[in-house]
Amino acid sequence: MVMAIAESPTNGVHSAIGQAHQDCLEGTLWRGLKSGLPEGCSRTAPWRQAAQHRRILLLDDLAGLDLGKTPCKMQTRRYLIDDLLKDANEASCARVTPLKWWWGTEIERAWSRLREVEERMVGLVDGATLPVYAARAAQRGHAYLDYADPQLAQLDKLCAQSDPPEAELRSATAEVLRAAHAKADHANREARYLRNRLLIASVFCVVFSAAIVVAQAAAPTLNFVVPHDDWHASAWGCLVVVMLFGAVGALFTAIPAVSRIPTNVGPFNLPLQQGLLKIAFGPLVAVVGLALLGNGIGPMKPPQTVPDLLLMAVIFGAGQHAVTRYVDKRAGQILTAAAPTTASNSTNRNAASTA
Structure with a gap:
């Protein structure tokens, strides 16, 4: 059908399009313009959908390239x-x-291939379209790289010129893309390592x-938390209840960490893992804290009733934040590095980092 349109003398525009893409009609290009995810993956992980969306956009960009009669560029596009x-x-x-x-x-495999395609496409676009790709690369560079990065500064300098040298602009655009992709990949790897x-x-x-x-059940006479007379x-069982209330106290400190999830985070859910660690660590802190009070260590008196015991377990469970706040700080640094900044606050972030 496309070839018939191309041969029609009354369809000049369609003829040009058919001629420009004639070398790609028998490949995987046009079949790949729809999502490759199976129908059963409609509710799959978000990173799959994001990778497929980016793949389709790149296929569309590659289809729109006017490569003329250059066999080398056609072969590169095919690759x-x-x-x-x-x-x-x-x-x-x-x-x-x-x-x-x-x-x-x-996920590393998918995004590494997609980013390599973005970088290689800079060498395929024509001179008229190159400034558009340079502007995109500069925007991404300002989102991920330091303000004083020499590669980014060189690209900004070339973009500011009315007629920059094409070879230099093409090279600077590719280098900034590679640097920004490397910075984003490094932040995502750090997020994954911290998650693990x-x-x-x-x-x-x-x-x-x-x-x-289990140790408490095996040795009933050895009490980690001394039950009171009104505990029958x-x-x-008393130890389990204390741990449960310690986890409730830890949950209070996990809510702020989860509520501060940025809207443009990477695929690794650090706030969720932060909350899980707090909830898992709270019962241990509650048991240790009550054990210390039961042995007369510390300025506070041991709890005298079961409600006092449970209240102290909640307080000690929430007190685990004094230890896990260092994890929160590290996670915040990684999330800030992994999430791209906007053009309005990129300069402020980089200025703050150099202050």
């Missing part, structure tokens, strides 16, 4: 479509095993809490 974007599509549709989820294998460490710490806290309960259940 970007049939190899890199195809691999990105396969990665975004691949089954993620627990090990791949832990290391971020598929928080998960390990949370698992250890849960294991230690379970071990304390078992000693390990």
Whole structure:
């Protein structure tokens, strides 16, 4: 159909479009313009949808390139479509095993291919379209790179010129894109590493809490938390209730961390892992705090009633924030680095970082 339109003398515009894309009609380009996600993935992880959306946009940009009769550029476009974007599509549709989820294998694979396509496309666009790509690269550079970055400064200088040298502008655009992508990838890797460490710490806290309960049940005469006379259940039952109220106290401090989730974060949910660590760590702090009070260590008196005991467990559970706030600070730094800033506050952020 496209060839018929191209041969019609009354359709000059369609003829030009058909001629420009004739070399791509038999490849995967036009079949790839729709999402490669199966129908069962409509409710899948957001990163898959984001990767597919970006892949489709890149396919559309590649389809709109006017490469003329340059075989080298046509071959490069074919490589970007049939190899890199195809691999990105396969990665975004691949089954993620627990090990791949832990290391971020598929998401790293998908976005590395997409970003490589963006960088290589700078060498394919014509001179008239190049300033548009340079402006996009400069915007991304200001979002991720330092204000005094020499590559970004060179690109800004070239963009400010009315007629910059094409070769220099093309090279500076590609270099800024590579630097911005490297900065974003590094921030996402740091977020994933911190997420994994928080998960390990949370698992250890849960294991230690379970071990304390088992030890209390195995040795009824050895009380980690001394039950009062008005407590008529078992000693390990008292310990479980204390841990539960300690987790409630920790939940109070987890709510602010979860509520501060930025709207433009990466794919690794650090605030959720922060909250889980606080809730898992709260019961241990509650048990240790009440054990110290029961042995007369500290300025406060031991609780005299069950309500006082549970209230102190909540207070000690919330007190775990004194330890986990260092984790909150590190997570905030990573989230700030991973989330791109807008043009209005990019200068303020970089000025603050150099102050």
